[in-house]
Amino acid sequence: MSGKLTKRRSRKIKMSEQLTRDRAERQARRLAIKQLPLAQKKEALVADKRAQKRARLNDKRVLKALPKAERNERKKEAKVYRKLKNRPRRLIIWSAVALVVVGVAIKIGPTAAHMYTIMSGKNVVINTETPAGEKARALGNKVSREIAAEGIVLMKNEADNLPLKDTRVNVFGTAAFNFRYGGGGSGGIDTSAAVNLFDGLKQADVSYNQELRQFYEALPEVKKAEATQNDSGMMQVVKSMISGNDEDEPAIAYLKEKVIKQAQAYSDNAVILLASSGVESSDMSQEQLQLTKNKRALIQTVAANFDNVTVVVNAGNALELGYLEEFPQIKSIVWVGTPGPYGTAALGDVLAGKVNPSGRLTDTYAYDAKSAPATENFGDYKYNNLKQSYVNYQEGIYIGYRYYETYYKDDEVGYHKAVQFPYGHGLSYTDFDWEIVDKQLTTDKITVEVAVTNTGKRAGKDVVQLYYSAPYTNGGLEKSAVVLGAFGKTKLLQPGEKQTLTLSYSTNDMASYDANKEEAYVLEAGDYQLKLAQNVHQSTLDFTYKVPKTKVIKTDAVTGTTIKNQFAASEADLTYLSRADWQGTYPSDKANNHRAPQFVLDELAKKPTDSKLPMPQFEQDNQLKLADLKGLAYDDPKWEQFLDQFTKEELIDYVVNGAYQTEAIDRLGVPSAMLLDGPAGLNSFFKKFKAASFPSENVLAATWNDQLGYAMGAAIGKEAKVYGVHGWYAPAVNLHRTSMGGRNFEYFSEDPVLSGKMGAAVIKGAQAQDIIVFMKHFAMNDQETNARSGLYVWANEQSIRELHLRPFEIAVKEGKTLGTMSSFSLINGKWTGGNAELLNQVLRDEWGFEGVVSSDAVFGFMHADDAVVSGNDLMLDTMSAPKNVKRIKAAYEADPSGTAIGLRTSVHNIMYALLQTYLIK
Structure with missing residues (x-):
């Protein structure tokens, strides 16, 4: 009897959780429909009914195909679901009926219900629970963990603080209990089986202060965060629209002196997570990229009481991290991004020294995010003669490192005041030596062979980045002072081991597009400075490639198609940033014209006219099936x-x-x-x-x-x-x-x-x-x-x-x-x-x-x-x-x-x- 009661209880819990998720997603759908214009709202409601009907018919078919025992269990689950759903205390009466089939409830709404019908299939049912499915997932999980480990970037490591010598750590901050495994929306992931931070540390044999963990787990902010994990992509989007993407730390008053004393007695190592993640449908403000008052207070308090502090950046966007430089106790900064379900395990391995970090940044980390010219025209700009919005890319080619490396060319002091961590930056627990063993600099291709030797005491991987600087004429074609041409990464090299990497790219890749004179790519004559670099700003080996005569590239190298301007209308008579006059051309949204151009209005009003082309045939009997092709x-x-065999209706x-x-x-x-x-x-x-x-x-x-x-x-x-x-x-x-x-x-x-x-x-x-x-x-x-x-x-x-x-x-x-x-x-x-x-x-x-x-x-x-x-x-x-x-x-x-x-x-x-x-x- 106890076994039956346990099974009933388990079934009830399962259906209760499912009902909670369904209600939230239906409410999201109601909100979405409410925001639609009246005509689209009516269409959405009609589409709802049709989708629900299709889904019900499909569910009956799927249910009928299940083995008897499983079919009976699904029926019992559906019965429990209906009872819970129809309880008198229910506050909202939902218009749609949900059936629990194959472990998930149907999501109602034209988008979600249609999606479920598609996922169930008109003719196909997706079944992930097969031996082949398990094997495929196991391979994916293995690759996922490899990427997480190799993508970690060691941004700072003073006094060789990492890997940890004393593997006992104190983990501070509520963000540790709401680790960001991925972003939100269609790019989100299933985190139901994700390894939490503490288990990740434990797997790497890093001991954490369990009493401190228990203290945090009792905080209401932590309980709230844990209750909302693993939402669907749609729910992540809705929640971000309602309440923003991230939760803040609580006011520092919660961290009492006795808690600090206990932690000090446990270890002098402290770990702080800075967590932030993007969500489809909403952008970040500069404030969201900055450390809040409460996060700063947490950092200040921890740094004042511990000598060895490691900050873990668990974020999908480049944050403003300049505040961390105020504390010499912060000896290490580790970037993990949003690293998937095994990111915490990979982090633990890096802290413990079981994995040598080999990642490199994919963004420039500026002290001030708004110092990038593209931010001047980023956000909400609406037309006053058209019910749509616009954005001007007046920064031209100068985004990311292209701006900072060009604007601060020959100004090292200014550069270091603006850029905290350059593009491509990343440290290692070991050292490497590079040697150019061969260069093939032909008319068509740049090829460099680089011997990379591990000269340190730990096994590790290294990244070699090859950049070029094209000759620039003041007032001529816009060119970044430096551009990435190629890159390569070594295998895991043991101490003393060597590997030769071959980096190459086409010389045509160094050409700039001339939209005014040539309508073609132009490789200008002159000296091109090439550099093998640790990052975009720190070169190791330099050499020169000479182009004796300007080359105009008028045809595509692969197809032979003539290249010509295709986007002249998109320039919209705007002023674009130029290194010939930084101040005079710097972007600004202050003078934006909020009227849509007339040609846009004409395009919207345009009606189709008869092309008078030869009419194709329909409904011919040519006895051909798709497989015949x-x-x-x-x-x-x-x-x-x-x-020729299709009907017009079939094509449409x-x-x-x-x-x-x-x-x-x-x-x-x-x-x-x-x-x-x-x-x-x-x-x-x-x-x-x-x-x-x-x-x-x-x-x-x-x-x-x-x-x-x-x-x-x-x-x-x-x-x-x-x-x-x-x-x-x-x-x-x-x-x-x-x-x-x-x-x-x-x-x-x-x-x-x-x-x-x-x-x-x-x-x-x-x-x-x-x-x-x-x-x-x-x-x-x-x-x-x-x-x-x-x-x-x-x-x-x-x-x-x-x-x-x-x-x-x-x-x-x-x-x-x-x-x-x-x-x-x-x-x-x-x-x-x-x-x-x-x-x-x-x-x-x-x-x-x-x-x-x-x-x-x-x-x-x-x-x-x-x-x-x-x-x-x-x-x-x-x-x-x-x-x-x-x-x-x-x-x-x-x-x-x-x-x-x-x-x-x-x-x-x-x-x-x-x-x-x-x-x-």
């Missing part, structure tokens, strides 16, 4: 015969209903394909399911190890294959334009080369498992504020090409990505998914991309009729699909040939990408 080139004539429905699962067309042998988020491991934005979780992308980038990027991609690809997933919405290769970006954790770096190389590695690893990888968000999706309402982005062509498109270009040319996700942004006055210059002229024609472009989640300004004629193939549309179907049909009436050809091209692109996957053998 397996292995054929994209331009094989048989594709036209296959596409296929491109519009592309959210997370493509539609099946049985008569043509087209199966449904499953497409999932996210950048830190397979997940759903709306609910949790069991999959390996990885560190955030900026932690992966901090490893400076593209082999680990490949391993992560391969592990996720193997999981996808086991689970029946065919496409992955990741990686995100946008830049850290400022330190305030809400999704900086989800993006690799402030530098396009590191971002592109790591992204390409992840793509290659995943696509080696025969899935589609959707690099995202193409392009210029660098702030969250107003992004989902349609954000007009204005920038000059040089910065667009050299910085913001560059990581995507690398991902296409080196990663061979089969998929791309367009962004929310509007460039050249047009939404990126309806932007033929971006998607067709640059992505496809210039770079040679062959594959499928999906939109990001569809909002009101994103129109399917614009997409299909501009190179965007699939609509990630969970709510407004019926409206987009109507829009395409209306466009077809006005321009039948242009719309029909656009639809065919989109379906061609999608089908071609699907044929490269394991979906069709």
Whole structure:
């Protein structure tokens, strides 16, 4: 009997917890619908009902397919759930009915319920609980821990404070009980099995003050933090919108003298966590990057009472850490980022000396985050003649280290007052010596072979960074004083061991884009200073490469396509920052014109007209199935015969209903394909399911190890294959334009080369498992504020090409990505998914991309009729699909040939990408 009671109690607890989560997510949905315009609100409610009906039918089918014992247990759980749900004391009567099936409840709302239906599958049910699934997750977890360990950056280590000589530590601060494993939103992770900080220390044989831990656990702030962990991505977003991203430390009065005395008796070592993490849909303010009054008081109190203090930076954004320099007792600073579920274990290993830190920073750490010129135009700017917002990228090419290294060139005093930790910085527990053993400096390529020797007493890995400085003419093409060209990382070298790294890049990569005179890349004549460096500011070995004659690069090296300006309209007659006149061109939002340009208004008012192109055929009986095209080139004539078989309605429905699962067309042998988020491991934005979780992308980038990027991609690809997933919405290769970006954790770096190389590695690893990888968000999706309402982005062509498109270009040319996700942004006055210059002229024609472009989640300004004629193939549309179907049909009436050809091209692109996957053998 006691066993039955225990099982009932367990069932009740499980269903109670599920009900609590469901209520919170439904309330979030209610809030979201409430904010919609009336017409969209009605559409959302209608879509709700339809989605609920589909989900109920699907649940019955899934339930029926379960083994009898499991089916009976699910029925019992559902019964308990209904009883709890219908109790009289319930404060809110929910309009939707939830059924508990396969361990999770259906999430109601057009987005969430539709997502659940997709996840359950019209024809496929994702089952992660198989031996193959367990094996794939085990591999992913292993890679996850490797990345976490190798991504840790030792920022400061005075007097060799680390690794710990006395492995007893006092852990101070409530942040230790709310460790940030990842960011929030679609890039979030499942933390249900994450190792907490204290267990991570214990696993590394680092002893912690248990009495101090118990003291903290009794604090109400700690109890509150622990109760909200492992929310779904949607709940993280909603909570951040309501109450911000982070909890502060309590007022220091809680830390009584007797607590301090007990801790001093235990050990002279103290560890303080500084925790902060971004969440999709909201950005950081400068205040959120600074240490609060209470955090400063905690640091001051701990430093006053302990001689050996280590600060752990557990944050997805570059924080302002200058305050830490006021305390000589703070001997060590360790950056862990948001390192995934095993980040605490990796941290413990680094503190104990079991792992030698080898990470390098992916951002410049400035004393004042607002000292970066890009911050002058970052935030909320609205038009007064249009219900949308805008942002000006007046900093031009000078973001991150490109600004600080150029502005403070030849001013070391000024530089060190501005920059606390330079880009690429990172320390080790051992020492390394570098020697150039060979240089091949040809017309086309720079190749340097560097022998790296471990001259210290501990095994460790080293990172070699190769930078170049191009000759600059005052008033000429804008050029950063220094730019990353290549990088390499050693294996684990034992003391005395040597390894030779080969670093190389094309000489064309050193060219600057000339949008005014040449409409081409220009490699100017002169001396190019190359340096092998510990970080962007600290070189070890220098040499010179001479370009005897200016080279104008008018065609793409891969495709041979003529290069020309594509984004002239995006410059918007703005003044852009120039090193020829820093003060006169420095960005300011004070003189912003809050009126949208007339050409933007004209673009919005534009109606489709008849293209009068040759009309394609429909509904032909050519006896072809999709599998018949397996292995054929994209331009094989048989594709036209296959596409002639579609009906107009099939083409429209296929491109519009592309959210997370493509539609099946049985008569043509087209199966449904499953497409999932996210950048830190397979997940759903709306609910949790069991999959390996990885560190955030900026932690992966901090490893400076593209082999680990490949391993992560391969592990996720193997999981996808086991689970029946065919496409992955990741990686995100946008830049850290400022330190305030809400999704900086989800993006690799402030530098396009590191971002592109790591992204390409992840793509290659995943696509080696025969899935589609959707690099995202193409392009210029660098702030969250107003992004989902349609954000007009204005920038000059040089910065667009050299910085913001560059990581995507690398991902296409080196990663061979089969998929791309367009962004929310509007460039050249047009939404990126309806932007033929971006998607067709640059992505496809210039770079040679062959594959499928999906939109990001569809909002009101994103129109399917614009997409299909501009190179965007699939609509990630969970709510407004019926409206987009109507829009395409209306466009077809006005321009039948242009719309029909656009639809065919989109379906061609999608089908071609699907044929490269394991979906069709």
